[in-house]
Amino acid sequence: MAERGAGGNTSGRGTPGRRTPDRNTSGQGNGAGATGRARVAAVRSRPTLHEVAKEAGTSRSTASRALSGQGYVAAEIRERVRAAAERIGYVPDTMARTLKGHSSRLVGLLVSDLRNQFYAELAAGVEQVLGTDGYQMVLVDDHGEPEREVAGATAFVAMRAVGVILTPARGAATKLLADRGVSVVEADRRSGRGRCDSVVIDNEGGAREVTRHLLELGHKRVALLTDETVWATGADRLRGYRAAHRAAGVPLDRRLVLDVGFKAAGAQPRVAELLDRHPDITALFAVNNLMAETAWMELRRRGLSVPGDVSLVSFDDMPWMRMVEPGVTAVAQPTYEMGRRAAQLLLRRIASRDVDTPVAGRPVRETMQPALIRRGSTAAPSGSAAG
Amino acid sequence: MAERGAGGNTSGRGTPGRRTPDRNTSGQGNGAGATGRARVAAVRSRPTLHEVAKEAGTSRSTASRALSGQGYVAAEIRERVRAAAERIGYVPDTMARTLKGHSSRLVGLLVSDLRNQFYAELAAGVEQVLGTDGYQMVLVDDHGEPEREVAGATAFVAMRAVGVILTPARGAATKLLADRGVSVVEADRRSGRGRCDSVVIDNEGGAREVTRHLLELGHKRVALLTDETVWATGADRLRGYRAAHRAAGVPLDRRLVLDVGFKAAGAQPRVAELLDRHPDITALFAVNNLMAETAWMELRRRGLSVPGDVSLVSFDDMPWMRMVEPGVTAVAQPTYEMGRRAAQLLLRRIASRDVDTPVAGRPVRETMQPALIRRGSTAAPSGSAAG
DNA sequence: CTGTTAGCGCCTTCAC
DNA sequence: GTGAAGGCGCTAACAG
Numbered sequence: 001m002a003e004r005g006a007g008g009n010t011s012g013r014g015t016p017g018r019r020t021p022d023r024n025t026s027g028q029g030n031g032a033g034a035t036g037r038a039r040v041a042a043v044r045s046r047p048t049l050h051e052v053a054k055e056a057g058t059s060r061s062t063a064s065r066a067l068s069g070q071g072y073v074a075a076e077i078r079e080r081v082r083a084a085a086e087r088i089g090y091v092p093d094t095m096a097r098t099l100k101g102h103s104s105r106l107v108g109l110l111v112s113d114l115r116n117q118f119y120a121e122l123a124a125g126v127e128q129v130l131g132t133d134g135y136q137m138v139l140v141d142d143h144g145e146p147e148r149e150v151a152g153a154t155a156f157v158a159m160r161a162v163g164v165i166l167t168p169a170r171g172a173a174t175k176l177l178a179d180r181g182v183s184v185v186e187a188d189r190r191s192g193r194g195r196c197d198s199v200v201i202d203n204e205g206g207a208r209e210v211t212r213h214l215l216e217l218g219h220k221r222v223a224l225l226t227d228e229t230v231w232a233t234g235a236d237r238l239r240g241y242r243a244a245h246r247a248a249g250v251p252l253d254r255r256l257v258l259d260v261g262f263k264a265a266g267a268q269p270r271v272a273e274l275l276d277r278h279p280d281i282t283a284l285f286a287v288n289n290l291m292a293e294t295a296w297m298e299l300r301r302r303g304l305s306v307p308g309d310v311s312l313v314s315f316d317d318m319p320w321m322r323m324v325e326p327g328v329t330a331v332a333q334p335t336y337e338m339g340r341r342a343a344q345l346l347l348r349r350i351a352s353r354d355v356d357t358p359v360a361g362r363p364v365r366e367t368m369q370p371a372l373i374r375r376g377s378t379a380a381p382s383g384s385a386a387g
Numbered sequence: 388m389a390e391r392g393a394g395g396n397t398s399g400r401g402t403p404g405r406r407t408p409d410r411n412t413s414g415q416g417n418g419a420g421a422t423g424r425a426r427v428a429a430v431r432s433r434p435t436l437h438e439v440a441k442e443a444g445t446s447r448s449t450a451s452r453a454l455s456g457q458g459y460v461a462a463e464i465r466e467r468v469r470a471a472a473e474r475i476g477y478v479p480d481t482m483a484r485t486l487k488g489h490s491s492r493l494v495g496l497l498v499s500d501l502r503n504q505f506y507a508e509l510a511a512g513v514e515q516v517l518g519t520d521g522y523q524m525v526l527v528d529d530h531g532e533p534e535r536e537v538a539g540a541t542a543f544v545a546m547r548a549v550g551v552i553l554t555p556a557r558g559a560a561t562k563l564l565a566d567r568g569v570s571v572v573e574a575d576r577r578s579g580r581g582r583c584d585s586v587v588i589d590n591e592g593g594a595r596e597v598t599r600h601l602l603e604l605g606h607k608r609v610a611l612l613t614d615e616t617v618w619a620t621g622a623d624r625l626r627g628y629r630a631a632h633r634a635a636g637v638p639l640d641r642r643l644v645l646d647v648g649f650k651a652a653g654a655q656p657r658v659a660e661l662l663d664r665h666p667d668i669t670a671l672f673a674v675n676n677l678m679a680e681t682a683w684m685e686l687r688r689r690g691l692s693v694p695g696d697v698s699l700v701s702f703d704d705m706p707w708m709r710m711v712e713p714g715v716t717a718v719a720q721p722t723y724e725m726g727r728r729a730a731q732l733l734l735r736r737i738a739s740r741d742v743d744t745p746v747a748g749r750p751v752r753e754t755m756q757p758a759l760i761r762r763g764s765t766a767a768p769s770g771s772a773a774g
Numbered sequence: 775c776t777g778t779t780a781g782c783g784c785c786t787t788c789a790c
Numbered sequence: 791g792t793g794a795a796g797g798c799g800c801t802a803a804c805a806g
Contacts, residue, residue: 324710
């Protein structure tokens with residue numbers, strides 16, 4: 001029962017709750033079964049093609065053809081088989097079919113944190129497209145841990161998934177899959193390993209736009225709040241932040257870049273510390289929705305006025321950002337669309353492979369444009385500058 | 388390419404975004420393949436047990452035993468096989484294994500709307516437990532459409548999922564699965580069909596508490612904003628709302644119950660209309676987070692002060708509710724925990740079936756307690772009453 | 775047009 | 791301890 005109580009103080013989801021078992025009869029060694037001991041788990045053996053054939057008075061292969069629509073079958077027989085299948089509630093065994101045909105309808109999706117609405121949106125987009133095409137989505141949450149990422153990838157190989165969409169961390173998973181001939185599409189991030197299609201957001205461009213927006217308002221001391229600056233979106237956003245400074249001729253101060261680390265439990269104190277140390281900061285650029293949440297809470301805790309004392313921008317727009325007063329200026333990412341697009345690319349890749357297109361072309365690398373949404377949280381700094 | 392553009396004006400997620408294809412070479416009928424036509428999709432045939440055996444110089448059965456750890460095998464041979472498997476990158480085929488053993492490691496999860504954070508949390512909880520136990524989660528989003536629900540259930544049967552967790556709409560899916568011997572756990576809602584375990588929130592109790600809270604503050608005209616009042620949580624919450632009124636001796640006015648219908652695109656106008664028609668309303672009880680969002684937006688649009696003019700409560704707490712000013716009083720549901728719990732129940736049920744426990748006991752029906760979190764959005768009505 | 779045969783990759787008796 | 795044989799449910803050749 002030991003729980004790790006996932007989630008630090010910045011994301012207090014998952015409220016506790018007491019349980020009230022109305023009835024509970026899972027008695028492990030209860031011995032004397034009460035009344036009905038009759039049906040002893042009549043579970044096993046769902047109807048098979050054999051049953052259908054028997055019921056319809058044909059052979060198994062005919063039944064197979066009738067149901068799958070492949071090959072010749074007399075219209076009358078076909079109907080008879082269909083009826084029989086319907087009657088006994090036959091559902092073809094995907095596993096067996098896959099075993100034979102070398103190609104399942106399973107697609108893996110590997111994300112970093114399903115509780116983050118960003119990834120949930122992404123997953124929803126993927127599912128939408130997959131479902132429409134009759135594919136099934138197997139979802140694995142690696143919680144940002146490289147080991148689980150690899151474990152997930154291995155599981156996908158084991159279940160003979162036709163393809164995998166992932167938000168890569170270190171790239172080992174991509175390589176593993178690609179090496180085994182599983183089609184891969186990377187979403188939101190690129191690992192650089194393995195030849196695969198990918199869809200990402202223009203992180204550098206978005207960050208540049210955000211930063212420029214702040215600088216144009218007159219801010220000189222803009223802090224960047226991030227959770228990593230090396231391997232993923234964080235790196236690109238940091239790049240955009242710097243580029244905008246250079247372009248505007250505003251000096252960079254690396255002390256204003258706060259990297260709290262991934263899975264940062266105590267992010268808010270770090271933000272507090274930053275603000276204490278640099279009271280001349282007039283604007284905060286939060287690199288994702290979680291950091292924005294943290295920043296917002298801390299600003300409010302201090303009783304600072306937004307944007308009067310400090311301006312705030314978020315990379316990644318969330319519903320709450322237009323519910324609060326003032327609304328939070330944010331870069332809206334087409335997350336759901338990105339999920340949809342990733343799935344479309346994957347499906348296309350799979351199809352082209354089915355047709356055995358020679359080498360099937362170079363990897364498709366798409367970039368989607370985010371959009372800056374200006375709300376009330378950004379304005380010119382109070383005086384003209386601070387000391 | 389026809390898109391239904393899911394989502395009405397109340398949940399403007401999924402911001403648009405232009406695409407910038409950097410490279411794109413999926414030319415459908417491109418004919419002349421460029422340079423490297425060499426490797427013609429060396430995809431098929433991942434290494435099989437046969438290869439491992441050959442590599443290790445044993446028979447397939449020995450290799451099987453060595454890897455699965457079942458049956459006798461000389462320590463030395465075992466090591467040799469393991470090494471061989473490792474070397475050639477062997478990953479056992481789950482499909483084949485399932486075909487033989489009648490039991491996959493696949494668990495289905497069927498939810499109504501993954502873009503709603505509530506369901507995302509639920510899914511995350513389920514995934515967490517499943518992943519820890521080496522099970523895979525196949526996620527289907529039925530978008531609240533009964534047909535897709537049944538289609539999803541059928542898909543689960545087809546892939547021989549060992550179990551399924553679902554948030555039932557009409558109950559057909561539950562029955563379908565139960566009839567075919569698939570273990571089912573219902574979460575968040577109960578369909579009443581099929582003998583299955585279930586975990587739900589105490590919706591009636593929670594709603595009663597919310598309503599009592601408002602009535603105790605002195606409100607006499609409390610509107611209920613809901614999206615359905617018949618088959619699911621809406622019914623129970625309505626029941627709680629009524630019960631609290633009766634208990635407090637406050638007369639019920641059915642005109643104050645606004646049912647906008649599931650998938651309500653134009654919910655906000657309906658709320659507006661309600662407020663126009665009944666200016667004596669002093670408190671709003673939103674039955675879920677989406678309705679709360681709508682209500683909040685409408686109150687703000689009208690420039691009404693909360694709680695000065697109108698109090699607001701939400702059933703289902705969301706991050707934004709503590710970010711806004713004043714914070715929104717809400718009933719926090721242990722959603723993530725409910726997902727975890729559902730998965731645990733399912734796993735237990737599966738295990739008990741493996742052991743062939745006779746009839747395995749009556750269904751386990753658990754109820755989790757939500758918690759009312761009082762924030763600034765509720766207070767005594769302005770005067771003492773209105774006319 | 776239909777039935778018979780074989781085999782996908784694995785596990786599991788059963789002899790040796 | 792190890793190998794050979796059979797079969798899970800299905801489909802893709804073949805004959806008839």
